[in-house]
Amino acid sequence: MSDPSTIQESTRRTGNGPHSREEPLPEAGDGSMLERWARITARALESPLVLVSLINDQELTLKAAVERADAWTAEAESGPAIDVKAIKADPLGHLILRASRTLAIADVQAPGPDFDAEIIDTRGGWSAYLGVPLGSPEGEPLGVLSVLEPRPRDWSPHDIELLRDLGEALVVEWLAREGAEPDEEFRPTLPPPLESRWLDLIDTLPDPAWICDAGGRPEAFNRSWLEYTGLGRARSLELGWAQAIEAEDRPRVSDAWDQALASGRKFEFPCRLLNCDGSTRWFLLRNTPRHGSDGRIEAWLGTATDIQAHKETEQALRHQRELLDTISRTATEGLCLLDLKGRVSFTNPAFEQIFGWTGAELENRRLEDLVAPGLDRNPPQGPPEIWAPQSVLESAVIIRQREANWRRKDGQSVMVSFSCSPLLREGELVGAVLSVDDITERKQSSQALVINRERLDLVIRSTELGLWYGDLPLNRLRWNPKCKEHFGLPQDSQVSFDLFYELLHPEDRERTREAVSRAIETRETFDIEYRTLGPDGKVRWIRAIGKATHDPSGRPARFDGITVDMTERKQAEDALRAAKETAESASRAKDQFIAALSHELRTPLTPVLVNVTAMLEDSETPDMIRPTLEIARRNIALEARLIDDLLDVTRISQGKLRIRRESVDAHELVGRALEICRDEIGTAGLNLELRLEAIENRVEADPARLQQMIWNLIKNAVKFTPKRGLIQIKTRNEPPARREATRPDWVIEVSDTGIGIDVEVLPKIFNAFEQGDPAVTKQFGGLGLGLAISRSLAEAHGGSLAASSSGRNQGATFTLRLPTISPPVRALEPPRPSEDDSSAPLPKLRVLLVEDNPDTLRVMTRLLRSRGYEVAPADCMAAAIEAERTVGPFDLVVSDIGLPDGSGLDVIRHIRSARPVPGIALSGFGTEDDLRKSGEAGFVAHLIKPVDFPTLDAAIRQIAQLARGQQLAGPGPSA
Incomplete structure (x- = not known):
């Protein structure tokens, strides 16, 4: 292994000035394992400088330092650069070993509360630092693997995990070289063009990983890939890594991968991978190009980092941020976050409105200096007064609902009610949350409120409103004088809930008890009308409106409300209802009168019309009087039309047309x-x-x-x-x-x-x-x-x-x-009978004719017999029943409805009780109800007086023909 000092001295600088770029350090003679892992790390994290330090004689010694020349872009050449010569050892390695945990600093100028920027060695010009401890499987510390950046960098969870994985892989190989044999079972076999160092890399990675050749063809998959996908090595090599991507995400990933292959740039894409159990999880896929000595891409290293928890956390945080943002924007109370030094880090619009400062003006400034300048620092007696939020930052004790006079931006005083709570992160105090409510107007109006209460009490005493106040836990009830009056109680009487129910009318007692229980249970408004029956014996109608309130634990605490005397209104409603019933009764009487009037007007016309018809059909009637008879018949028809108009008006007014x-x-x-x-x-x-x-x-x-x-x-x-x-x-x-x-x-x-x-x-x-x-x-x-x-x-x-x-x-x-409507499709109709057939008599048709008017009965009997019918006349109900018993049976019943000893309805019911005989009703009543009753009794036609004999004859023929199964055109069963 090369000596670190030799490596550092062998670096050479190109260009001039403090921002000149370092050329890559030359490799040691045999390309030592530590330097190889340093280069792998530099490429994996795309960082300019990687340090490997190991413990030697209880001291941390720099063993390898590799700088990547390709990490510098044209833009960076004019920016900051790291002076490798100035770095003699890992600047923060001793801190990592002492804490036995990863250390990430995004910006050395603001390292966070755990570090003092003044004691950190920043020689060499680095700004961002990421380091992980290297340790044996038994937990023995071995050294530090670290990455340095010339500029601030926000280290992502992926960066940290990748550096940890690379550190563990470095330790595995280092221990193997020291004597431990690595596990060969899952070592992938690569074709000769790929270097063995890539096999070592992916086999030791805990995440699914793979190697592709320069054209993107898969060459190897590690054990984590095979275990997650369950595809097997051969199947994975056949299908490729993209086949494990969920189908919905596959097209987008494929497009991005094609672009990476074409451009030779690093591929990174979040998507869902299919697990061997059929489920999916979110992964961050990376395909990083690996260059050979000639600078060309010789392979692609692919990794899949599980980001399912990150996705879930990201979504939860997004929802949480949206919720907090909505709460902060819509909250009527001012909200402010303070750091440990009492500086403002966040304010909502309500806070800014209360004090007149903008968020930008408040940020990173001590709130105490802005809003509480009048705080007494040195009172003549006792200890100095402490700024309340500062006591929270020092002791982490919650302050609830305090009032104070603070100052606005314009210098005016504002009375506030505030609460302050400590802000904890992972159990450590990191700041405080301050909520503020402007109570200036409330305080200024407190006196007015007292006056208003006095006025309200005066109004209540002088109005008809009764007030009740109920203490539910103590079963106490308090009424004002007007409420006692509503229940007929003396003013000095004592009341309770039990007495309240006793004073209710017995018919309303249980209903009111249920309404009270329901209002307390559901917390809905109590609104009910009931009658009271007090000691004075007077019945009063009362409307009660109330609301139950509950304590913080949810138990019912109070039940308060008002009462209003509704007795006069109820009396007015009863009078109005009685008037309505009287009017409806008068309307019904009017309708009955019109119906009776029409009957009385129609009935006398029937014998006249029948006799006129008989005289016109009599061949012996002189021709000179026939025009007079025709005039009489037309006027009778006109009179009947006027009566029909009266009935139609009645039907229209009743909606029964x-x-x-x-x-x-x-x-x-x-x-x-x-x-x-x-x-x-x-x-x-x-x-x-x-x-x-x-x-x-x-x-x-x-x-x-x-x-x-x-x-x-x-x-x-x-x-x-x-x-x-x-x-x-x-x-x-x-x-x-x-x-x-x-x-x-x-x-x-x-x-x-x-x-x-x-x-x-x-x-x-x-x-x-x-x-x-x-x-x-x-x-x-x-x-x-x-x-x-x-x-x-x-x-x-x-x-x-x-x-x-x-x-x-x-x-x-x-x-x-x-x-208009579309013309109907015409069906074939049976041939209509000829005029001669319709006027021909129907043989053996026996008719029972019931009519109480003797003239009408006599003439109609003669006319029907002239048509060839066998007619049995009857002038009352008893005669009709007797005729049915002695002369019957009959084929048809033609009966007047109104008879002296009963009704034609009773006649048809009696006869039809023995056998189904059709009937035609004759009546001066023609309302919808009259027609319905006729049909229910058994009549198949209802003719309204005055009855024109040809109409009656046509109805008889139609009924007879229908009974014989013929489909004759003509008037319906009711006319």
Whole structure:
């Protein structure tokens, strides 16, 4: 082994000046083992100078010093350099041996609290130092391996671990040369081009390692690699080191490795490696090029350093930093970190705001000199007062919630409440944490607070608020006078929680007890209404609002709150509820009255209509009176229509308007409605213009209701248009009014040249019973319900109805708009019966007719028999049941609902209890509830009086045909 002094003297300097670069030291004659390991270390850590010192005669002696010329870059040539000649021994080796641990100094100018920079030998111009002890397996100290840098360097955990591993490898080889044989079992076999020193290196490394040739082809893997991956030596050589990388990371690593091969520069990349058990861990992969004597790359040394813990720690620290940063930025209290000398190392925004200093102005300055200049250093009596944070730095004792007057940057005094805690790192005191709260305003307002409390007490005494204060551990309850008044107690009475529950109304006692327990347990606000029943016997409604508080251990401590007398409000609510019930009762009575009125109005019309129908069908009726009979029948139908309008208004107001939607041809319904009004148009001498131009005319609607709307509009135009006037009916398609619709709207306009509508009346014409001008009502009559019902029906169908007019005698236009639907796919229908078939009698159809009006019963019996039916008349419920028993059975029951000794519902129920007989109900009542009751009793059709005989005859035929399995078109089971 070469003598260190010889090595140092053999160095030669190039250039001039203190920053000249050292050329590499010449190797000893046989390339000694220590110098080889020094060179390996210099290359592995990319450091300019490596020292190997061993203990000789109880003294630490420098045995090898190697400087790397290639560690100097062009930029470094003008920077600092180490003077190797000035370094006669390892400057800190004795400290490493004494402490038996690694020593890392990032900057000798600030070595940390463990060292005094003045006693460290810095000759040679070094700034950063990293050294590890060398020891035998038995723990005997052997020497020191150290690295020196000309500039400050933050030594990473990887640097420290790598230097330790290299030191252990050096010791293994040194001991082997001294006589111990190394373990040959896992020594890799390399092809001849690779030097044996690389085999020794990777075989002694504790981390997974490998050797690649200059082109990146794997040549050897060490034992740690084989144990971690479980691939085996042959498989590893076949697949290469990249195959152990987790698939998601592999492309990025591969790209970086390709760039390293192309550039010849060191490769370093963090990624996850697959373990033999299927798990993954984070490693830092390094591939370092090794150059031959000719300067070319002869091999790549690869290592994988486990950084899983570092990654986890890094993530935890990142989260912790983010949390601390958020806390410090959002904290309302000022926070400050002090080092051991009382200097500021950190402040948050709240601290800076309290004292008016910026963080840069406070950093590295003694806080005591800035904010506490008035501290009494030499009081006349007693020991000097100590700056409170300084006592924490000296004794590590926590100071909690002290108050003091400190100074702001502008010189003004600020009253603060502060706490100070020692800051420990690995059990050693390294500083203090100071939290400060500005209480200046709080102190200045303390007197105002006292005044405000007195005012609050005055307000509470003069208001209706009752206060209670509850001490839960002691079961004590304290009430103010108003609260005692709420419970009917004398002012001098004593209260407790038990008495509180006794003063509650018995019906509210348990409910209140549960609410109190729940509020204490969940810490939620207690808010409940209950009744009190005190000694004065008066019942009061009280609202109580309170909140439970708990001590630091979580046990319930207090339960405080207020009470408000709600008795008058409750009485007002009861009165309002009673008024509402009265109003609802009146509304129901109104509806019942309208229903009864419609029944009473309809019932007398039935015998008149039936007799008129009979006279018209009688061939012996003189022709001269037939027009009069037709007039009578039309007026009866008009009267029935007015009654129906009244019922429709009632249904609309109750939300019970029934709509049976189906796909209908709107133009067909226009034709039907127009056919009804055609005679009136001709009689009134009006001109009609019809233009059905809408291409899309299929809508989803109730056919009867849609025809009713169109009929109302035409009827309205006929009614208010003078003779020789013009009525125009037009249809068209327009873009949909609804934004979400995709199909066009079907629009019908009914225009006339009649009396028009005044501008001020126009907004009211769709109101029920509204015709705008009393003179109009007097001249034209009517109830003013048709337009109101039509608009409600239009809206129920998803459409709209609007009116426009230029004014009096300018005519009017009504526009109905409905959304269209796609035409349905038409199914084949069975052939309809001919007109002759529909009018032909159905043989052997036996009908039980029940009607309490003798005239109606007589005429309807005659008319039904004229159709070929066998009819058994009955004028009451008893007669109907007797007829069923003696004359029956019947094929059909036609019965009035209202009978003198019962109901038609009872008749059909009694007869159907024996066998299923269809029935048709006749009634002056036509509400939704009436229809429902008829259906539940067993009637399949419900005809509302006055009953037109052709309608009854059609319903009988339809029911008979359905019973025989035929699909006849006609009115449904209810009409």
